[in-house]
Amino acid sequence: MDPYSAEGELVNIHNAFHAGQYDKVVSFDTSAFSSLNKLPAQILKLRAKLALGQFSEVLSEVKGQESIPDLAAVKALAQYSQEPWDSDEAVQAAQALAQKQGDNLTVQLLCGTVLANAGLNEEALALLAKHQGSLDAVALIVQIHLQQNRSDLAAKEAQRARKWAQDSLLVNLAESWVGLREGGEKYQQSFYVFEELAQAPATQAVHSLVGQAVAELHLGRLPEAEAALKQAIALNPKSPDVLANMIALTTILGQDTEELKSKLTEVQPKHQLLADLAAKSEAFEAARAKYSPKFEP
Amino acid sequence: MSSPSMLTKFESKSSRAKGIAFHPKRPWILVSLHSSTIQLWDYRMGTLIDRFEEHDGPVRGIDFHKTQPLFVSGGDDYKIKIWSYQSRRCLFTLNGHLDYVRTVFFHHELPWIVSSSDDQTIRIWNWQNRSLICTMTGHNHYTMCAQFHPKDDLIVSASLDQSVRVWDISGLRKKHSAPTSMTFEDQMARANANQADMFGNTDAVVKFVLEGHDRGVNWVAFHPTLPLIVSAGDDRLVKLWRMSETKAWEVDTCRGHFQNASACLFHPHQDLILSVGEDKTLRVWDLNKRTSVQSFKRENDRFWVIAAHPEINLFAAGHDNGVMVFKLERERPASSVYQNQLFYITKEKHVRSYDFAKNIESPSMLSLKKLGSPWVPPRTLSYNPAERAILVTSPADGGCYELISLPRDATGAVEPTDTKRGSGNSAVFVARNRFAVFTQSNQQIDIKDLTNSTTKTIKPPPGTVDIFFGGTGCLLLITAASVVLYDIQQKKHLAELAVNGVKYVVWSTDGLHAALLSKHNVTIVTKTLEQISTLHETIRIKSATWDDAGVLLYSTLNHVKYTLMNGDNGIVRTLEHTVYLVRVKGRNVYCLDRAAKPKVLQIDPTEYRFKLALVKRNYDEMLNIIKTSSLVGQSIIAYLQKKGYPEIALQFVQDPQTRFELAIECGNLEVAVEMAKQLDRPKLWQRLSTEALAHGNHQVVEMTYQKLRNFDKLSFLYLATGDQEKLKRMAKIAEHRGDMTARFQNALYLGDVQNRIEMFQELDLYPLAYMTAKSHGLEEQCQIILEASGLTEDQISLPTLGHPLSPPKPIVPTFKSNWPVKGTSSSVFERALMGQVEGLEDEAAPATNGYGDEEPEPDADAARNGGLDEAEEDEDVAGWDMGDDVDAEAESDFVNVESADAGAGSSEADMWARNSPVAADHVAAGSFETAMQLLNRQVGAVNFKPLESRFQEIYQASRTFLPANPSMPPLVNYVRRTVSETDSRKVLPIIPRDLESITAGELPAGKAAMVKNKLEESVQTFKKLLHLLLVNAVSSQQEVTDAKKVIKSAAQYALAISIELERRSLVKNSQDISSFSDDIKKRALELSAYFTIPELEPQHKALTLFAAMNFANRNKQHSSALGFANALIDRGSNAKFKESARKVKAACERNPSDATEIDFDTFADFDICAASYTPIYGGSPSTACPYDGTKYHAKYKGTVCRICEVAMVGAPASGLRLVG
Structure with missing residues (x-):
């Protein structure tokens, strides 16, 4: 029986993981799990810790167990996530793992994540293509396609998964991600998915609240977006995702964003938005330099 | 005579x-x-x-x-x-x-x-x-x-x-007109007339x-x-x-x-x-x-x-x-175009001008009645913008010319007062203060200054018949069989080109190209007289003019036609009457008819724009044309195919057969497959299989063979690609079909000895079965065969057996993916189209992925080449379309992020830049450089520093970050203002602080600050407002008009307040200025008066008048104060102001004189220069900020506008675009 299916042992922890309830995953009671599912559960917990930023904890936990490919993959991801800007070693480790243990799902997912993060999208996709009916892999593939701005391919991937996994959470999420790129009516559909997650107490998390807020923002419903973001801030005032989107929203509302930016710099100095803005500021200077205004006649 | x-x-x-x-x-x-x-x-x-x-x-x-x-x-x-x-x-x-x-x-x-x-x-x-x-x-x-x-x-x-x-x-007419219209009397008369006819001629x-x-x-x-x-x-x-x-x-x-x-x-x-x-x-x-x-x-x-x-x-x-x-006189009106104006001579020999932009014909400016002889119209007109002078030639009296200054205002057909004349056949301006006069009879060219005295004499090549302007300081000398480019300064031939019978020369607006018109030929040359193309017309060519994009439009007796630089030409429209083209702008062709009346003809420039875009590889423009016009026609398809762009033609065609042909031609298998499926004809499958085989696309080959039920080939294909699985299936199929040969073949391919032996046995070919078994060392099998045939081993004699043959085992699973091919046929254009519509079929994408790195170097170079050419060509058209620059940037961007990834598409942000001519959208797309180019072109913006925060604001407002998979970076999504739009060619980014928020926020805030006397704050608010509106987008033309009004008004407020601030800083905020020197006093009083000049809303205007009145009154400027008081009483709405105005009026009327003479004329209409804060009276040279319209003295031309702080005063500008 598929351990992730509706009756399987892993379904709840898995769903919690993908709903972004990482604390819940970490503290999930897995003692009663069958021995077969022990390892996948452990991996999920480790991944949740990684998502929470507890890199060194994870590293120490997997230390000495690199012979298990799953844990080796966890280590690679942990190493990478700890210092993504200085990560050649981790990437190489991931590549090596991918070559040797390419059939292992955990290796596929985690090494795929590392590779995609490192910009090696094609390698990541090739690795992930080996998956055998894993929605995690599908979700990752969808995201990579979206990052490549190929929403057409992403949509196809999600559609294909929909055929065999029907109403699974991950399929819904993946479709929502695509929907936010496609726009139009899809905005609303994506909104429903995030809202359903975000507003049910059992599944509420920053993750889904941000998703809801983003969907509202794209729909042009600014007050609602603001409300959702405030809810998320209440849950975690230091979430970079929340801050980044708050900056966009505040800008649209025509208000000052300096405070938010400095907060974001505090919690995640290398956030995509900040890096992007710095790059654009340079681009602005470079473009500006092409003109030489004269001030005196 | x-x-x-x-x-x-x-x-x-x-x-x-x-x-x-x-x-x-x-x-x-x-x-x-x-x-x-x-x-x-x-x-x-x-x-x-x-x-x-x-x-x-x-x-x-x-x-x-x-x-x-x-x-x-x-x-x-x-x-x-x-x-x-x-x-x-x-x-x-x-x-x-x-x-x-x-x-x-x-x-x-x-x-x-x-x-x-x-x-x-x-x-x-x-x-x-x-x-x-x-x-x-x-x-x-x-x-x-x-x-x-x-x-x-x-x-x-x-x-x-x-x-x-x-x-x-008349009698005859009556007699023969229809009887119905006849009265009885007429009939009687007619009868009588008839009678009279017998005697004589009454008819x-x-x-x-x-x-x-x-x-x-x-x-x-x-x-x-x-x-x-x-x-x-x-x-x-x-x-x-x-x-x-x-x-x-x-x-x-x-x-x-x-x-x-x-x-x-x-x-x-x-x-x-x-x-x-x-x-x-x-x-x-x-x-x-x-x-x-x-x-x-x-x-x-x-x-x-x-x-x-x-x-x-x-x-x-x-x-x-x-x-x-024959005709008695030339009907071509003498004319000359300068920028937006056409100068021409009417049939009455009046000089007039015509404004292309406003479509207004001026009244007559001059009468040239005395030029030449009465029945001979002037031949040419050359205009000198620096001196506002014209040079007119007439063929009368063996050729003569006159140099005349145009009056400043067109007041009617006055006789010119100051004319310089002389004899000569042609006369043209060659520099600001020089003109050349050519006399054919003595073959001499005189270079003259504006006083009509000869400064230089040139001997043209023998047989010269005419001269034309040849670029600054140069002349084009026309002889019967050639054209010579002559440098007047160096007195030497620069170039010569053999062209027969040139009659007219038409320069392009950028001065880089010229068209030489002769009776039946148009020759396009560069400014250095290198021939670019030439074409022949059977009908006489009458005139020509250049499109801004470098397309020459020319008129024959009955058509307006176009030609591109490469010689491609075609008909734009037919003409009922002969006209002389003078200018093309967009869909309008301006021309003079034979009665010397300016006319505007409507044309459809789509065809030549499209061809031009094709030549210049301006795919965005092409896309745009395809989107917006109904261009599609057989001729365009044929044209594209002929010119080697089948992949583009493909985009136009609906007919599956044609699509298939085009797809094959450009190697677009994907489309070919699709069409073949639709049509499903063996012949097409056949062609497709050949083409696909050439591409190494064995998956398509496999499908076509299946369609064609070509089993043998299919088996061989599987063998070649090493697909054992399918080969086995083929063997089964062969068995099923009972086709022994095929079965044998497949068995051979598979190296399946057993099967072969069985087959021979089935066919009773025991010797062959035995041999096969024997040669493979299958002794048991041999035994069985022998038994079955009732023989023993020694009863048969065997030939010498060789080694058993076994087919080589596949090492590389070729069958898993197609042979990697470069996506050469998918041009930028096609990708743009496909990417938006559907995206490339994913089959091809993973196939290329694995091999991306192994791609041989030279090929990659070749692939780039296309791109390079494009870039070079694009430089030529720079300033024509923005889309390309964006493309280039997008491409380089994505190379940085994802090294040479063939699978990536362009982001929505790139679409924004492509979809819009509005600077704000380019900013949102992150394409700051093109945004600046746009602003520079639209409003002459040069100083972008003040816009930095605005750029940043727009950029960061348009991106959201969606967390997706754990440990992956959030997905960037793009916020649109076109929320319900899904067509990627129409999506546009959200632009924060729209017109509505500005008119509800900054505008009243600035005014309120002014009323509250927070002038610094107020002027900053207005300037901020100007920056906000400069980089913005609105949804309708109506809003554009509104926005422009707001801009104008904000600029006027900012100007007024700046003047007042200047005054305050001058007198250190004191109301009583008696302690200051006379100069300062005078200046302060002037500034106070100028404060009332900018156009403000009535209540604010009253404020300025009130301030000026009080200031003047206090400083004994009774006359000025009286003026302001009167204005207040006339216009003011504030009762308190009116009240004090009446008092001041009463006081001042007793002694209406000014203590200090100031430069302020209450009755004159004037503007205030925003740099010097001095008046610009009507008629004195002035210039303006192309963005906010603030006026400046001419000397400030080229400096940054003091009000908006962004645009360059007096810069050429096409006007701010706020809507797509």
């Missing part, structure tokens, strides 16, 4: 021409010859259309019917023939005359023909019932000519009896007999509108007659012919008489002065007849050796 301006358009060679007739509509002329032939010529093409030969002997009379496809002729065989030129035959003959028929003419409305004959009669015929209806007798010698009056019921006739007679034929009665010629009269004609008659006789005279209701008399005589005058007529439109004679001359006379205007002499040919075209300015004269068609 010579006739410099008579222009021969056509000449024919034949025997003596005795009669001529113009077709009223078509470019045809009928010529009746002394040799009995009637010729029909197309005088425009110069071709003989037809010949009609049924008359016996000379044919003298000929005429076209005005509306029917008929003509009439009369000859020395006494016959009048009616012909149809459609069926090209004589319809019938009217017999009756008893001697030579001299002339025949149709009536302008009735079905009548009038003929004159040597039998001394004039006869009227009805050609509908083919009967003679009237015979007019009276002349007692040959009647040489008889014509209907163009309107009245009159006929005029000329006879060798020396008389001219005017006949009244046609002689009205006047004009006697004055001393010899026989050869020709006579009515004036088209006036009661005038002209006649020509053997007494060598041309006589002018006038008639009234009751009498007719001789007016005057034109003397000049020295032999018999054979024919004469009135000019249809001008006050001129034309006559021809046996003295071989053609003469033109002034109708009013009866003096000779021009004359033209042929060497050897006596003239016999002359005719005028009823509509256009054309004449024809018949002589001993044929016919000549």
